[in-house]
Amino acid sequence: AQSVTQLDSQVPVFEEAPVELRCNYSSSVSVYLFWYVQYPNQGLQLLLKYLSGSTLVESINGFEAEFNKSQTSFHLRKPSVHISDTAEYFCAVSDLGGGADGLTFGKGTHLIIQP
C-alpha cells in the first residue's frame, strides 16, 4: 500500500514569486508519481508525471517536479506564479503493477496567488 503526504494545506504567495508545493510518499514498491490540478469548478487535470528516466519533469505551463528517491519526495515548483495558477494541487502515486489500486492521492494543497 502507498500513502502520500502533502504537508501544506494552503500556500499563499505573491504574483510573480516562486513557489514550492511539497509532496512526500511512502511505498514498499516502486511507484509512478503524478501532480494533478483542480481549478475552481473544474475536474482534476494531469499537470505532470514521473514514470522513469530523468528525475526532473516539466509541464507546459512552467511547473516542474523532481523525483528524489532517497527522500521519497516529488515536490512541485514554479519560478514565477500567475493569478491563473490559483487552484488545488494534488500529488498522487500508483504502483507499477497495473493500477489495481488506482491512484493514491494526498489531501491537496490550495495555492493562493495574491496580487
Next chain:
Amino acid sequence: DTGVSQNPRHKITKRGQNVTFRCDPISEHNRLYWYRQTLGQGPEFLTYFQNEAQLEKSRLLSDRFSAERPKGSFSTLEIQRTEQGDSAMYLCASSLGHLNTEAFFGQGTRLTVV
C-alpha cells in the same frame, strides 16, 4: 468528444434512499475508475473496470456500494440505503490502458444525504 461526463452534477437525497450515478467515459478509453472525495481530502479510490470487467472492488466502502459497466462503455455507481456519512463528491475517471497514461476526470457528482 467533450471528456468524461458525470450525471447528475448534484444529488440531494433523504437518508435510507438509494441513489445511482452515471459516468460516460471518453469513448475509446477502456479503463474506468470511481473515486470518492470528502471535504479537505484527496480523492479516495473505490473501484475500477477494464472494459466491462470489474477488476478491483475490495476498496468499495461497504456492501451498500456497487458499480457496473455492462457494455464496457458507461458505468453506474449505486449506493443503497444512504447514510449521512455518504455525503461526498463522487468522481469518475477514464484512461486508455495502464495508469501511466493520463487519467481524465469528470467534474463529479456531489451527493448530499439529509
